[in-house]
Amino acid sequence: GENVEQHPSTLSVQEGDSAVIKCTYSDSASNYFPWYKQELGKRPQLIIDIRSNVGEKKDQRIAVTLNKTAKHFSLHITETQPEDSAVYFCAASITGNQFYFGTGTSLTVIP
Amino acid sequence: GAVVSQHPSWVICKSGTSVKIECRSLDFQATTMFWYRQFPKQSLMLMATSNEGSKATYEQGVEKDKFLINHASLTLSTLTVTSAHPEDSSFYICSQLAGGETQYFGPGTRLLVL
Numbered sequence A: 001g002e003n004v005e006q007h008p009s010t011l012s013v014q015e016g017d018s019a020v021i022k023c024t025y026s027d028s029a030s031n032y033f034p035w036y037k038q039e040l041g042k043r044p045q046l047i048i049d050i051r052s053n054v055g056e057k058k059d060q061r062i063a064v065t066l067n068k069t070a071k072h073f074s075l076h077i078t079e080t081q082p083e084d085s086a087v088y089f090c091a092a093s094i095t096g097n098q099f100y101f102g103t104g105t106s107l108t109v110i111p
Numbered sequence B: 001g002a003v004v005s006q007h008p009s010w011v012i013c014k015s016g017t018s019v020k021i022e023c024r025s026l027d028f029q030a031t032t033m034f035w036y037r038q039f040p041k042q043s044l045m046l047m048a049t050s051n052e053g054s055k056a057t058y059e060q061g062v063e064k065d066k067f068l069i070n071h072a073s074l075t076l077s078t079l080t081v082t083s084a085h086p087e088d089s090s091f092y093i094c095s096q097l098a099g100g101e102t103q104y105f106g107p108g109t110r111l112l113v114l
Helices: none
Strands: A004-007 A010-014 A019-025 A032-038 A045-051 A056-059 A062-067 A072-077 A086-094 A097-101 A105-110 B004-007 B010-013 B019-025 B032-038 B044-051 B067-073 B076-081 B090-098 B102-105 B109-113
Touching: A004 A086, A010 A019, A019 A086, A019 A105, A032 A062, A045 A056, A045 A062, A045 B102, A072 A086, A097 B044, B004 B090, B010 B019, B019 B032, B019 B090, B019 B109, B032 B067, B032 B076, B044 B067, B076 B090
Parallel strands: A010 A105, B010 B109
Antiparallel strands: A004 A019, A019 A072, A032 A045, A032 A086, A056 A062, A062 A072, A086 A097, A086 A105, B004 B019, B019 B076, B032 B044, B032 B090, B067 B076, B090 B102, B090 B109
């Protein structure tokens, strides 16, 4: 089955700096890669996603890049703010059939 | 986005009892629902995929007789943890697909087995 690895497990940045979280996947058939933000005790929320026919997608301060050949994708958050502090999960899926999550990155934005 | 509810949000039970968790879609019909388990400070582990009107597909290592899933309608899926033990204590989250691949999560159910 699919194996998704995520790095780093913890990340601290100063407010205003950028944060980058990286994930790799093993199943070349995976074609949908969402990113979720989960605050303590709450449900995961989709923040951005990318499909395998696209190399990059941006939504305001958040961007995701995908390298299908290398089987890795990354989340980029620019101009970080304290409210960006949360745990971020990447996931890989084959057209919505099962979602396999990375191990999570705890992001802390220091004011 | 789609609204998914879960009930109960918190449950404490004695070892050996069974606990049923409900997952409802409030504003759409979901043919596919997922059940996850999340231990403290860990990732979401997919337990099973639930399809309306058919048997659930369980992930490797998840006991289907231990975690009974029923997806009787397009708006309701239930997970029953049978003969719960302390090691079953966890955060159980359901999710539903809406619009193809977009996944909407329920608020989760915290289970504590004493």
